[in-house]
Amino acid sequence: MPPVVVPAALDEQRRLGADWAAWLDRLPGLAHGVLDDWALTPEGGSWHGFCSLVLPVTTATGAPAALKIGLPDQESEHEHLALQHWHGRGAARLLRADPGRRALLLERLDRTDLAEVWDVEACEVVAGLYADLHVAPLPQLRQQASYVEQWTAALRRDAREVPVPRRMVEQALALAEDLGAEPATAVIHADLHDGNVLRGRRDGEDVWLAIxxxxxxxxxxxxxxxxxxxxxxxxxxxxxxxxxxxGIRRRFHTLVDVAGFDESRARDWVVVRSVLNAHWAHEDAVRAGRALDTAERDHVTACISVAKAVQD
Ligand SMILES: Nc1ncnc2c1ncn2[C@@H]1O[C@H](COP(=O)(O)OP(=O)(O)OP(=O)(O)O)[C@@H](O)[C@H]1O
Ligand SMILES: [Mg+2]
Incomplete structure (x- = not known):
């Protein structure tokens, strides 16, 4: 079998720290081992996201599949549990998993993602997936509220430095506390954006599926x-x-209407998540010992615009 090559853009993530570098060093060997153990034939080429390597492969029975090997971080620890539970409804089918190696063998979908669709239509598609994905809570999963609590504690600590209007930071902290006190009602995907929805097939029809x-x-x-x-x-x-x-309000109302969501609750979460997102850019810059770079400034501006627009 030819050696597994880590794409340069993924390998660059080693700048993010020693844990990333250690994982990237192990990755070719790790991938090779899984390909071998599961009798998979790589088709050549490789794809990647922010924190994973994805190889197009053929299984021993000749089926096209995608082998995903991810960074062993806490947030992706339970990826296989949700995929298993969804059983191909609203999401890619999971064919096999080895959580220890963070390896997932997935049904191969098209590389076409929702970013190619008109944004309002993309919102209709995503809101239409919610019903399939938001199944009853699973006992093995962590509470989203426990993450939000950690993130808001860090935001509270940095409230004076974060480049977001102080009033908006205080509002997000108060809302997060209220929302976090509510019991969890469903499994949530928690990273459902256009790039994580790919084209696939169910019963001979083209459909959009989450990954x-x-x-x-x-x-x-x-x-x-x-x-x-x-x-x-x-x-x-x-x-x-x-x-x-x-434009922001058009997408927001499309999502809320198609999902049949409570508008004010949806708005509150948008405000909380937007401010948390802006804070992460601030944290990244602080960690790197510099001011916000252009991309981070644009990101913060976008976060503030979204939080404002949904409240107008
Ligand atoms: N089942 C699949 N079929 C076809 N292509 C896939 C499949 N799963 C992933 N891919 C491709 O690999 C890319 C990375 O996958 P994925 O989004 O799961 O990884 P990630 O590193 O967690 O991503 P992110 O950057 O969103 O954190 C996808 O954007 C897609 O192009
Ligand atoms: Mg992704």
Whole structure:
């Protein structure tokens, strides 16, 4: 078997720390071992996300599949449990998993993702997936509220430095406390953006299916925010209808209406997640010992715009 090559853009993540570097060093050997053990034939080429290597493979029975090997972080620890539980309804089918090696053998989907679809239609698709994905809580999963609690504690600590209006930070902290006190009602995907929804087939029909969950037990209303922040540049692109604010609100109302969600609860989660996201950019810059770079500044601006627009 030819050696597994880690794509350069994924290998660059070693700048993020010693744990990343150690994992990236092990990755070719790890992938080789799983290919061998599961009798998979790589088709050549490799794909990746922020924190995983994905290899197109053929199984021993000749079926096309995708082998995903992920960074062993806490948030992806239970990815296989949710995929297993969804059983191909609303998400890619899981064919096999080895949680110890963070290896997942997935049904191969098309590489076409939702980013190629008009943004409002993409919101309709994603909101349509919620019903399949938001099944009853699973006892093995962590509570989304426990993550939110950790993240808001860090935000509270940095409240004075974070480049977000102070009033908005205080609002997000208060809302997070209220929302976090509610019991979890469903399994949530927690990272449902356009790039994590791929084209596949069910019963001979083309359908959209989710990949890449960071599953927890939580509140379904948590899910919306990435769909508002993602593809932000399209709000002001030539041909966009109305202002950035109008564009954000159009996506928000599409998601809420199609999902049949409670508007104010959905809005509250968007505010909380937007401010937390802005804070993470601040933390990244602090960790690197520098001011926000251009991409981080744009990211923070987008987060603030989203949090404002849904409240107008
Ligand atoms: N089942 C699949 N079929 C086809 N392609 C896939 C499949 N799963 C993943 N991919 C491809 O690999 C890429 C990375 O996968 P995935 O999103 O699961 O990884 P990730 O590193 O967790 O991503 P992120 O950057 O969103 O954190 C996807 O964007 C897609 O192009
Ligand atoms: Mg992804």
């Amino acid at each position: 890449d969950p960071k599953p927890t037990n939580g509140d379904p209303h948590y899910e919306l925010e990435p769909m508002l922040r993602n593809r932000f540049e399209e709000y002001a692109a030539p041909g966009a209808v109305g202002s950035v604010r109008d």
